[in-house]
Amino acid sequence: MNTNNHPIFQPLQWLEHPLKNRLAVAPMSRVSASADGLATADMVDYYTQFAKGGFSMVITEGNYTDEIASKGYCHQPGLISPAHAAAWQPAVTQVKANGALIIAQLMHAGALSQYAGETLAPSAVQPTGVKMVQYGGTGAYPFPQAMSQEDIDIAKNGFVSAAKMAVLAGFDGVELHAANGYLLDQFLTPELNVRNDQYGGNTHNRFRIIAEIMQAIRAIVPAHFLVGIRLSEGKVNDLKYRWTAGATMAIEILEEVRNTAPDFIHIAVQSGEWERDSFYADGTNYAALAKQITGAIVIANGGMHQLTRAARVISESHADLLAIGKAALADPAWPLHALNGTTALPFHPDMLWPEATIQHTQKVIQSNTLISL
Numbered sequence: 001m002n003t004n005n006h007p008i009f010q011p012l013q014w015l016e017h018p019l020k021n022r023l024a025v026a027p028m029s030r031v032s033a034s035a036d037g038l039a040t041a042d043m044v045d046y047y048t049q050f051a052k053g054g055f056s057m058v059i060t061e062g063n064y065t066d067e068i069a070s071k072g073y074c075h076q077p078g079l080i081s082p083a084h085a086a087a088w089q090p091a092v093t094q095v096k097a098n099g100a101l102i103i104a105q106l107m108h109a110g111a112l113s114q115y116a117g118e119t120l121a122p123s124a125v126q127p128t129g130v131k132m133v134q135y136g137g138t139g140a141y142p143f144p145q146a147m148s149q150e151d152i153d154i155a156k157n158g159f160v161s162a163a164k165m166a167v168l169a170g171f172d173g174v175e176l177h178a179a180n181g182y183l184l185d186q187f188l189t190p191e192l193n194v195r196n197d198q199y200g201g202n203t204h205n206r207f208r209i210i211a212e213i214m215q216a217i218r219a220i221v222p223a224h225f226l227v228g229i230r231l232s233e234g235k236v237n238d239l240k241y242r243w244t245a246g247a248t249m250a251i252e253i254l255e256e257v258r259n260t261a262p263d264f265i266h267i268a269v270q271s272g273e274w275e276r277d278s279f280y281a282d283g284t285n286y287a288a289l290a291k292q293i294t295g296a297i298v299i300a301n302g303g304m305h306q307l308t309r310a311a312r313v314i315s316e317s318h319a320d321l322l323a324i325g326k327a328a329l330a331d332p333a334w335p336l337h338a339l340n341g342t343t344a345l346p347f348h349p350d351m352l353w354p355e356a357t358i359q360h361t362q363k364v365i366q367s368n369t370l371i372s373l
């Protein structure tokens, strides 16, 4: 394939941001921050490599948003204090200096914390599956406690204050993590949210916490600061989960999203099975619906390192940008390889096993033992 003409290399003028291609790095938790959530020198190098490797946008791993109940992992970065903002600043500066946008993902783990013994969630529904060993988890997820109005207010304030810290750190924007089964997705998902107050019931009510956070963030960030949202159907502990009401539910959610006027919507398929997990019985597609209904920039994620799939998603206007996860982790110069027709180092599960840290991945890559796969 002559990749120079591939749709992923079409430039895109997004507001005042000239993007050289359609390639973003997907958010990936690397549990490599200090014990108190400060970004480290390893993280500066790690994030800078993606910009040097040709990505036009980098979305960070999920940052925790409050000290109370949001943390998903030990050694997760946070954005809850000026010290966290200052720790992120070198990575932000380097990524921008190398020509890429950098967006901070804001994450509250809710019932899916990998280490907390007591968790909060919209309702007391025990998550299915077991915790993730690579992220320090062991055993079953505990039964979460249903959030009170005060808990909800604390969580909302955490997101808003984290957005303020992201501005302070120099990020170009924030992505609200409302995907993959974490807190905001727990609110959206009918089986996990059985509340009978204003935050439960119909789609409008289940979306309410997200709408309130988006609105409050908008009110305190500069006009040019990008505010977006990540959505998915699949959960980390249930990759094949689909909305039971299919496209009807997707449309209802996207109509709510439209009312928050996001700058971007990131539709994620963590399984990587884009065709299986993002199309509905009537042939419509979650990302394409997001574009049609909201008119915002749409980012598609899930196996987008496959060039035929990537071409289709861009050419058929299902999305404007593609977020690449594991292929970027294995080889941060993936875009340059695709452009030059050279071979990128492919992803191997050992890069994340038995731990998902940056240092471990580097060690595995440098050991060269995976090349023959």
Ligand SMILES: Cc1cc2nc3c(=O)[nH]c(=O)nc-3n(C[C@H](O)[C@H](O)[C@H](O)COP(=O)(O)O)c2cc1C
Pocket (backbone or CB within 6 Å): 026, 027, 028, 029, 030, 060, 061, 062, 105, 177, 179, 180, 230, 268, 269, 270, 271, 272, 301, 302, 303, 304, 305, 323, 324, 325, 326, 327, 352, 356
């Ligand atoms: C190591 C790792 C960590 C991840 N951490 C996050 C995260 O912090 N936030 C998030 O929204 N998704 C996270 N994901 C999901 C990815 O963003 C993405 O959805 C998934 O890898 C599928 O994309 P791919 O097929 O390009 O790898 C993570 C995935 C991996 C492999």
